[in-house]
Amino acid sequence: MKAVVLGAAGGIGQPLSLLLKANPAVTELALYDIVNSPGVAVDLSHIATPSKVEGFLPPDDGLKKALTGANVVVIPAGIPRKPGMTRDDLFKINAGIVRDLATGIATTAPKAFVLVISNPVNSTVPIVAEVFKKHGVFDPKRIFGVTTLDVVRASTFVSEILGNRSLSPSVSVPVVGGHSGVTIVPLLSQSSHPLPASLETSALDALINRIQFGGDEVVKAKDGAGSATLSMAYAGAEFAGKVIRAVNGEKGIVAPTFVNLASDKTGGDALKKELGKDLEYFSAPVELGVDGVAKIHGLGKITPAEKVLVEAALPELSANIEKGVAFVEVPKL
Known part of the structure; x- marks a missing residue:
C-alpha cells in the first residue's frame, strides 16, 4: 500500500505524513512538496514502523517519481486561509496548485484513490475531476473531497454539550x-448520542454555526499565523485510513465525503432526486469498497429545520462547483 502526500512539508502535510507513517497498513510513503520534503522524509524514516519513506522535490521529475505506483494520494497542498482572506482569494492561488498536481496524478497514477484536502474543497474536487476527464482517466468512484474535519468537529462539540468529552470518539x-x-x-x-430535548433553539443554532464556521475559530485563535492544520491532518489521516481499510477488503465502512454523483449504480441519481437539484457533487455518507465509492447513501430522515439548512446550502454549493469546472475549462494564459 503506497500512500503519497502532495504538499507534505506544510502545516497539514507534516502531521498528516506522521500519522500515515504510524499507520501499519501503509508500507510505502512518498512525500512531495516544493521545499523541504526530503528532510521531512528522513525525519519520519527514523520512526520504528515498517513503511519506507522517501521525499521528492520538483526537479528531476520529482512529482512523477513520488506518484509512480501510488495507491492512495492525499492532497493538502496550498496556502492556508488567513484573517481577512476571502474564499475567492484562496481559490485563485490553490486552484492552480491543485490543477497541476492533478495533471501529474492523471498521467502517472490514474488508478490511485485521490483524497483532496486543499481548500476550497467544493471547487478543488471538481478541478481534479475535470483534469482527469481531459486525460480520459476519470472515475467518479476514486476521487474524494475530505470533509472529515466537519464530522470530527461535530462529534467533539456534541460531546461538550453532553458534558462528557470522553464520549467524542464514539459520537457519530x-x-x-x-x-x-x-x-x-x-x-x-x-x-x-442525541442532544438533550431541553436544549434551547438558540443553543442548537449556535452549535450548528460553530460546526459550520469552526475554521474561523481556529484562524482567529492563531492570530494570523495559520488555519486548522493539526485537526485537519488528524481528519485527513482518519479518512485515508478508512479508504485503505476498504481497499484492503474490510466491509461496512461508511463515511461522509464530497463525491461526484455521476454514477446511478452507486446511488448518485437517487440522491439528486432527494435533493431536488441536479448537482454534480455533494458530501453524503458513502460506503467505501475495494473500488472506492461502493454506495452513496441518501440523507435519511431529516427534520424540517435540517431541510431548510440543506436548501440554503445548495445555491452556494452549485456556484462553488461551477467555479471549479470553469477554472479548468479556461485556457492557461
Missing part, C-alpha cells in the same frame, strides 16, 4: 452538503 454525527460555511450541514437529529 453525519455532516452533508459541502465543506465551507453554510454548505456544511450537520444532521444533528441523526447523532448517535
